[in-house]
Amino acid sequence: MISIVIAEDQEMLRKAMVQLMELNDELEILGDVPNGEDALQIIKDKQPDVAILDVEMPKMTGLEVLKAVKDLKLNTKVIIVTTFKRPGYFESAVANDVDAYVLKERSVDELVVTIKSVMNGKKEYSESLMTSMFKYKNPLNPKEQLVLKEIGKGLSSKEISKVLFLSDGTIRNYTSTIIDKLEADNRFDAWQIAVEKGWI
CATH class of the missing domain: 3.40.50.2300 (Response regulator)
Structure with missing residues (x-):
């Protein structure tokens, strides 16, 4: 049984x-x-x-x-x-x-x-x-996923930098890399793509 x-x-x-x-x-x-x-x-x-x-x-x-x-x-x-x-x-x-x-x-x-x-x-x-x-392997590394999760909460780069203890410039670099990787129009579009694919 x-x-x-x-x-x-x-x-x-x-x-x-x-x-x-x-x-x-x-x-x-x-x-x-x-x-x-x-x-x-x-x-x-x-x-x-x-x-x-x-x-x-x-x-x-x-x-x-x-x-x-x-x-x-x-x-x-x-x-x-x-x-x-x-x-x-x-x-x-x-x-x-x-x-x-x-x-x-x-x-x-x-x-x-x-x-x-x-x-x-x-x-x-x-x-x-x-x-x-x-076919659709997650292109984001763990740090990028963390940044994107915070973007999804509506936080600015400056606010995210405080949450993740990174500089504002580093967050901006991560954000532009994420947008490039996901071929997104902007940071919120990137967040939406990642959520739809189940990547974050």
């Missing part, structure tokens, strides 16, 4: 997944929750074999829950399901050793195959997600 926790903020979809999985004698649903915070709590309390996490949820994202599970060295396998083909999300999931990263549009039967696959120690990634990751 494989024990499972499901975290998905769309209630109808979550309940449908639970009902369909409960028809399978090999699976046992230990709980289903609508947000990442509850997901992490139930994973810590019940230590299921597998956690199925939506990538975008209130309180904590699926990626944040994944990182916490791996940092805590829990034995729970993590499958992230998503409707977003954002290369940055996939990159982050792989960097945090996700067990499977698959598209939400697949059937529950296909998801059960994935569950059994990760229980056998295999990794599984949807092909279209892998293609988008290699």
Whole structure:
């Protein structure tokens, strides 16, 4: 029997997944929750074999829950399901050793195959997600990502320089490099591009 926790903020979809999985004698649903915070709590309390996490949820994202599970060295396998083909999300999931990263549009039967696959120690990634990751690799280094996050808060170069303890000139250099790398019209356009791609 494989024990499972499901975290998905769309209630109808979550309940449908639970009902369909409960028809399978090999699976046992230990709980289903609508947000990442509850997901992490139930994973810590019940230590299921597998956690199925939506990538975008209130309180904590699926990626944040994944990182916490791996940092805590829990034995729970993590499958992230998503409707977003954002290369940055996939990159982050792989960097945090996700067990499977698959598209939400697949059937529950296909998801059960994935569950059994990760229980056998295999990794599984949807092909279209892998293609988008290699096609749109994040061109920003960690410092540039930090600067861009602050730009997204509406801060000026001077204000960002105080937050990041760098000179105003350095921030301006980073900003112009970011705009060039993302082929953006201006700093806010750059921020928007990076958010859409899941790079920050």
